[in-house]
Amino acid sequence: MRGEQELPVNSCDRCSAPAVYRRRYSGESLCKRHFCESIEKKVRKELRRFLSWDSFVGLAVSGGKDSAVMAYIMAKIGRQFPSMRLAGLIVDEGIEGYRDKSVVVAERLLNGLGIPYEVFRYDAEFGTRVDRIVHLSGHTNQSCTYCGVLRRRAIDILAERLATEMVLTAHNVDDIAQTILMNLFQGNVKHLTSQIVLPDSVKREKPLRGLLEKEVVMYAVLNEIEFYSNPCPYTRFALRNDIRNFLTSMEEKHSGITYSILRTAEKIEKSELRVTGRCHRCGRPASAELCKACEILEYGRELLLRSQVQAPGGADPWSRRR
Numbered sequence: 001m002r003g004e005q006e007l008p009v010n011s012c013d014r015c016s017a018p019a020v021y022r023r024r025y026s027g028e029s030l031c032k033r034h035f036c037e038s039i040e041k042k043v044r045k046e047l048r049r050f051l052s053w054d055s056f057v058g059l060a061v062s063g064g065k066d067s068a069v070m071a072y073i074m075a076k077i078g079r080q081f082p083s084m085r086l087a088g089l090i091v092d093e094g095i096e097g098y099r100d101k102s103v104v105v106a107e108r109l110l111n112g113l114g115i116p117y118e119v120f121r122y123d124a125e126f127g128t129r130v131d132r133i134v135h136l137s138g139h140t141n142q143s144c145t146y147c148g149v150l151r152r153r154a155i156d157i158l159a160e161r162l163a164t165e166m167v168l169t170a171h172n173v174d175d176i177a178q179t180i181l182m183n184l185f186q187g188n189v190k191h192l193t194s195q196i197v198l199p200d201s202v203k204r205e206k207p208l209r210g211l212l213e214k215e216v217v218m219y220a221v222l223n224e225i226e227f228y229s230n231p232c233p234y235t236r237f238a239l240r241n242d243i244r245n246f247l248t249s250m251e252e253k254h255s256g257i258t259y260s261i262l263r264t265a266e267k268i269e270k271s272e273l274r275v276t277g278r279c280h281r282c283g284r285p286a287s288a289e290l291c292k293a294c295e296i297l298e299y300g301r302e303l304l305l306r307s308q309v310q311a312p313g314g315a316d317p318w319s320r321r322r
């Protein structure tokens with residue numbers, strides 16, 4: 001919402017009310033009501049691709065703006081389709097001073113929306129936590145990898161436990177474009193050119209993929225949706241953060257470019273990469289002896305043992321592999 005471009009310039013293009021938002025890539029100016037309607041319409045359009053209105057849907061909710069907006073809109077849609085069931089899936093990775101606070105916000109939000117939920121706590125279920133692994137390894141730049149892999153696993157476990165038919169995650173178009181650029185910059189050709197198919201894993205969809213990050217924030221503010229806005233303490237170490245800043249300034253100069261990154265990636269012909277092996281420890285699909293989640297947990301256990309006999313440090317399985 002930086003820059004004068006986003007300031008309301010005139011009245012709404014669809015009625016005479018004052019505009020609150022100018023959608024630069026389409027040139028539209030919208031009042032509060034028509035802006036919110038346009039956001040909900042984009043989400044519904046996305047949902048129609050994969051959702052039947054009597055599904056049991058898991059919502060991955062962190063308490064951040066994206067998942068708060070997704071839960072709010074899904075609750076609104078749910079009221080129109082009483083045969084649709086919703087369940088919140090909350091993951092507490094154990095990042096002190098950050099996740100403990102956002103979990104409280106997520107729980108309050110879902111209680112207010114009347115969506116039942118379940119919380120997965122790393123400490124209790126994995127026997128370790130992300131900040132402990134990061135601290136012991138000293139590899140702060142790998143924190144998002146550890147966190148991301150384990151978070152995905154935690155959400156799978158919650159969805160299986162509740163038997164939801166799918167999981168919705170709240171990635172917006174900025175998040176998706178950032179991931180594409182990260183794969184490009186890091187040479188992850190496999191992720192750019194292949195559809196990685198994991199047998200029997202939970203189906204995932206992204207209903208906010210048509211929304212810009214600033215539109216999500218605007219929707220949350222206009223609807224007075226509470227969300228936790230402090231960034232993760234590890235994010236400043238992450239490449240993603242630099243790419244986010246780069247992409248924001250690109251979008252300001254060249255509106256619509258975030259969407260074209262997504263379209264470019266969609267145009268790349270993707271081959272199917274089927275994972276056929278099984279993890280020796282948890283039995284889930286894996287391309288090596290251990291799946292990534294078990295590998296990180298095993299690494300965390302080793303570090304803990306080692307820290308009891310010597311100073312922290314040691315080889316990081318992730319940087320070694322790259």
Ligand SMILES: [Zn+2]
Pocket residue numbers: 012013014015016017030031032033034
């Ligand atoms: Zn209007």
Ligand SMILES: [Zn+2]
Pocket residue numbers: 279280281282283284286290291292293294295
């Ligand atoms: Zn495993």
